[in-house]
Each structure stands twice: as C-alpha cells, then as structure tokens.
Amino acid sequence: MINTDGAGVSRRTLFGVTAGAAAAAALVTGAAPAAATPGRRTNDPKATPLTADQAWRKLVAGNDRFVAGRQKHPHESLAWRESLVRGQHPFAVILSCADSRVSPELVFDEGLGDLFVIRAAGEVLDTAVVGSIEYAVEHLSVPLVVVIGHQSCGAVGAAVDLVQHDAELSGDIATLVRAIEPAVRATPANPDPAAFLAACVAEQARRAATYLLERSNIISDAVAHHGVKVVSAAYELETGKVNRV
Template identity: 65%
Template sequence: MPELTRRGFIGITATSLVATSTASASTVSTKAAEDAWIRLMDGNTRFVEGRQQHPHASSHWRESLIDHQHPFACVLGCADSRVPPELVFDDGLGDIFTIRAAGEVLDSSVIGSIEYAVQHLHVPLVVVLGHANCGAVSATIEVVKGNAQVSGDISTLVRTIEPAVRATPPKPDSKTFLAACVNEQARRTAAILQERSVIIRDAVVHDGLALVAASYDLGSGRVVRLG
C-alpha cells in the first residue's frame, strides 16, 4: 500500500488483520479506517499550511444533521483550549465525534462515550490525541518529582497520568522529558482503552477498528502518529 506508507499509516491497525474467515468484513472496515486517517491528515495539512476549508459549517448542512449523525472518526483529546480537534483537522459539524478530558484521562464516562461512537455510530477510527506542553502531564511530572502537590479531583488526573510519567526514561532536559511523557500517555491511553473495553477490543479484532495514538505540536500545528 504505497499511498498509505507515504501518509504514515503502516501498522495503524495490524491487530485487525486476524482470521482469514473474517477477512472480507475486516477489509471493508480497515479500508474505512485508512480513509478516515487520511482524511484527518489531509485536513491537518490544510490547517498547518493555512489553507483551511472550514467544511460543513453552513446552515443547510447544520439542518441536515438534525435527525442523524455519521462522524467518520472519534477523537479523544485533551481539554486544553489550544487543541480543538475540529479546527486542528479542518473538519466541521458532524464530522468528528469528539471527547475531551485533561491529559486524555480515561474514566467510565469517557470509555462509554467512545464505545457509543464505535458501537452505535460505527466510526472506523479512534484517535487518542496528546499535545505538546500538556498542563496535566506537566503537573504530574512536578508531583512525581516532589516539587508540587495537587488537591481536589485534580489529584485523580495526576494519579491516572503518573504511570506514564514513571514509565518514561529520563531525558537530557525538562522540555524533551515532557514531550516524551505526553507521547507515552497517549500510547498508554490507547492501549488501556482496548484492555478495559470489551466492545473496543472486539471491534479491533473482528471489525477492523483502528486505534491510533497521535500528538499535536502547538507551534507548527501538525499532528503526527506515534509509533
């Protein structure tokens, strides 16, 4: 698949390529996942280059969505105000099923929302989108280092992100370490989502659902898929 190789999609859904008996059904879903990823990347390229089309924002399109929705992807992103998926991917109303939580932290409501997108809206692609200079990850690093304390339910966020910070090898400077922790958190969230949800796991194995961890750079505006 040379076209997909150029767009960095190789390996995105290897676990979906399982039993030969389900190859026909999986091929359809896998193609949809590949197309969804390409569509996101095309939109992000427009965003980075300042060529946004701002699609699906007209009153006519809005009215067409009153009775139904057919998003082509689900994005779990950080609540950070600088990373709105619809802008980052240059998409519009009804295009992306967006779920946002600080640090992409999973809880029952977040998992249930993703399950709804997969099981009832039939999205072929779920993206866990971390971002540079994430405040939730940065706060967790400071707590792990013993330099800060948090109170209230913010402590729940920190405890959830802490394993990603502790699993990240030391780096030569704090900025590089933060970036590595952000990426680790996105990867771990994608993996834990599949572990905790039977619905997601079955969709990956049997239906070709693709789970992708990615990261957004605040400076360039570019999204990159994490290996």
C-alpha cells in the first residue's frame, strides 16, 4: 500500500506544491521519492498505441463533441463492458477536482475503460493520488496525464478566502485548503474576483502538473524516456470547454 509511516494505516499525506523536491519529500513521513525503474513499463501489445499528442487530440475531439452537444457516448455497451473484464487500456490519466460538475468521462465524451480518473478537491496531490498516477503510467502505459482545474472551483475559492480574509477552516478541509494556499499566494493580484479565481485555478493546475514530475521518479522517468506528457488544463463551466493553461 502507499502508507509511508509504518502505522498500519494508509495515511494520505497532502503535498503543498510550492516546495522543491527535497522539501516535498520531507513532507511525506519517512518516504524518499521512489527510485526510477527503467524497463518496468509494460510493453503489452494490446496497450493503447496512442502517443501523448494523439491522446490529447482525442480528448480535444471528445470535448468538442461535448461542447457542441453532439456526443457519441462511446464504450457504454454491454459487449464493451464485458470485454473490459480481460483488462484495461486507458489512453489518458485525468486528475480533476472532485466537483460534481466536472466529470471527465462526460466532459471528454469517453466511456468505460478510456480514462484513468483520479479526483481530489482542488487537484491536491497526496501519496494516494501520486501513487495512483504512477500505477497508470508505469503499469498501464498511459501516455498522457492531464491535470484539470475548473471555473468557480470551491476548493481554490476557499484558499482565496483563507489568504484574503483569514477564513476559519475545520477538520481535514483545513489541510486540503492550505495545500492550495501557495498557488493563491503566487497568483498576481487582480481587482476582478472571478478573474483572480480563474488565475488561481490555472496556477494550481500548473503547480500540480509540475510537482508530479518533481515528486515522482516514475513519472519523470516516463516523461524523459517513454514519451509520456503531463499537461495542465482548465474546464469552463459555462461553455463546457477544456483549455490548456
């Protein structure tokens, strides 16, 4: 399991994404970043043949159908579902906010087995999230990782409130929101609250994408040697459009 503290519980340690790799590693109790494991990526001939760029274009095409209201709703049939019992070959990893309005399979007009989806409010990274992405990249040979923030994100908005108004937070929500705080502090001031929030959302997505490479030798090795790409994007609630940020 991904537990790093030997306590017998899978504790999920939240990563602030401002720290460099060394400081970040220290945040994970007792854990050094996993060693690079060249040659361990699967070469399953049935695995997706898509390159990272082809995978991105496929996502864009699906998102275009979603925006236009001309979805194909692929890979939802009974026969397809049964075929997936033998294994999965998703072509993209999507790390998106948990927000109910940002469902990746719907936004990209994809179906069962197409996307390896991890969701966490504000795309906050912890050991479980990073480990899940590592699994998809290393063991499922997924060529593309997309971190997607979104318009009017409540988690990022809470971090803005924390920074601007010293808002009180309780429970583990406080830890979550504080993990987003660095992105808010790094975003240039803007008198337009909606524009400022959008800039913070983009900054958080970019930082999460960057931090994945700093944190994970498995992912950085896949990027350096296996053609994997990690990109950041944001979803517009009004239009349904996903744009790179």
